[in-house]
Amino acid sequence: MTRREWLALISTAPLLKAAPDAPAAPVSIAKCASYDEDVTGKLATMFDQLGGLERLVRKKTVTIKLNMTGGPGVRLRGMPPAMTHYVHPKVIGATAYLMGKAGATRIRFVESAWATAGPLEDVMLDSGWNVRTLLSAAPGVEFENTNGLGKGKKYSRFKVPGKAYMYPEYVLNHAYEDTDVFVSLAKLKEHADCGVTLSLKNCFGIIPASIYGDDAGADNPNEKPTKGRSDVVHFGKRQPAKIAPPELYPGVGIKNGGYRVSRTVADLAVVRPIHLAIIDGVESMAGGEGPWIRGVRPVKPGVLLAGLNPVSTDAVGAAVMGFNPRAERGTPPFRNADNTLLLAEAHGVGAADLSRIEVRGVSIADALYKFQ
């Protein structure tokens, strides 16, 4: 099957019915063979293709969720994490520069760093990033580790309107509330539990381990978390600290990360809407989300994607990876997972139907890089 035949198939014969009311938005794709290319120039063109950054960020506080999954010391073949499973600092710096140029007053980079509530700057330095360069990329750049209270005095509560999949309310770091614009800056890669890690799944990381972590207190948050979120969110072995409400359907999907994580991600996309999705697919890894997954390998898809709707952006991202964004559980890449994109679509977050999404810049066919 040729590239164009494959695209025609996945665009016209969706396996699941699309939600007709879910909004669709254009997605921009650019080719970028290496981080040594003019990443800033390419992103500027992409943002212009989406209508310009200024109308989105001028005089606003912008919070950008980075993808820095796993500890920075865990590496694939000794490679810097940004070349495989973290977003690259060149993309981050370029984004900050362009946001600053477009008039953003504050640019706050956030991540719930793996198993620590220490300064995010420390994790960045441990990843080999130059924090001083990032700070100087634009006025008002700051960093916050959202794995606990961070720089806030209290947690923010995000109640799911309507029917939640997993938790009726999510209790998060203040940064996710104290912002005008929320951006998901993700990596183009697969995920062992969730199928793909794109802009939606990236935001699983906004959940603080202080409350939802394996060593969270039973009653109160543990502001010095040292573990991940497997027991609570992935496998349902326990409930979060009582500051947050327990899951709605305890016992359902137990020990099934592909059920639970996908639904949690879809809920989060509702309570913390993503205004801009950016996906770094210049260099990445195939086979999973991090070096701890057996069989992963480094890849160079050579693409950047951006869009104003995370579901639409992820649908295009999945297609660029060679996957059907509407694939059902049991079908690649959702071999062990329910399709997060469709769950989010059913929540009304956005359309995962390629036939409704306008692609600007490079076409999917020209950007196609098959991960499997």
Add this chain to the structure above:
Amino acid sequence: MLAISGDPAEDLVLTGEAGLPTIHLTSRRKMQLGSGDPIIGTVQGVWPGIAPEEAGAHKAGPTSSVWIDTNTGFLRAVRAWGGSTVWIANTPPEKTVITTARYLQAIADAAIIGARWVIAFDGGLAARLGRREEAAVGTWKRMGALLAYFERHPEWRTMREAGQLAIVQDPAKGGLLSGGILDMIATKHTPVRPVPKERLTPQALTGATMAVNIDGDALSAEQKDVLRGFARGGGTLLNGPPGWKDPAPSGSAITLEKAELERLGDMWRDVNGMIGRRNLGVRLFNVASMLSNYVSAPDGKSALVQLVNYSDYPVDNVTLHYLAELPRATLITPEGAEKKLEVYKTEDGWGVDIDRVSTCAAIKLEQ
């Protein structure tokens, strides 16, 4: 010329020409600690490097860093006894392909602690050198260049561990074992100075802000008073769990038994919690595949941070934060000329960035 006699596995004797010392390379437990001999040594050591798992993957998970097999903790403990130069004469593991990088790591693993690895080739390299094969000769030249790098700086061997964390330990017991508390601290890049309990005085703890008393029951009343005084003076003191006995090497074993390692894990959790990610002299970033050593000149006017990279790849963008008022920094590497580094202020001291570390590097800090 040296005459070699004795049992290579237990007690090797190197006898030099007139005027040169006779060197005994023994098992670790037979080393004459504190003897005043100019050179003491052992034939026992672990082969330095990133420890592989059984399946060939490196020991790692989403949370963890790789574990590095090293003799640095042992060498630090022995050096804490005083002026002797320590020689370590472990041999490459059999039936293993030893790359050039692994030989360089073995040299540097000893040299950054001021010790010397007694060069030993694996059978394959020895045979290829005998045939003067180009690649083998290249390996030998690179080893020679690295040795020359360390020999160009004899002053480094006179510098002493300068971190703010002191470990009070009987060097004849746990200090002789690899993989113990000193090596665990090393993987966190927390600068540490072992203090033999026999040398535990208020002066020995000068400059320390934290102390770990590994085997509290082994201390005399006077030694316990020293630690009480340290704590009363504002130092943070962590005592080993009640009933804990620092294990000593037995037989040919130089690493901890599984049960001992598990018991040590309890203490490690406390130590880890106490030191956290504090800057106790220096703090290094992006060094997961490295080990380091922080030493200071006796007059305090200069200090040195040495790095060894145990991965097969160079590491870019290493950052060093340090506390000492030493605002000039120079990068010294085996590959080339010395390079002045830009020093910038950080929240708690100074910082420098190093573009790339291949096998090893030293950052000299000066007033």
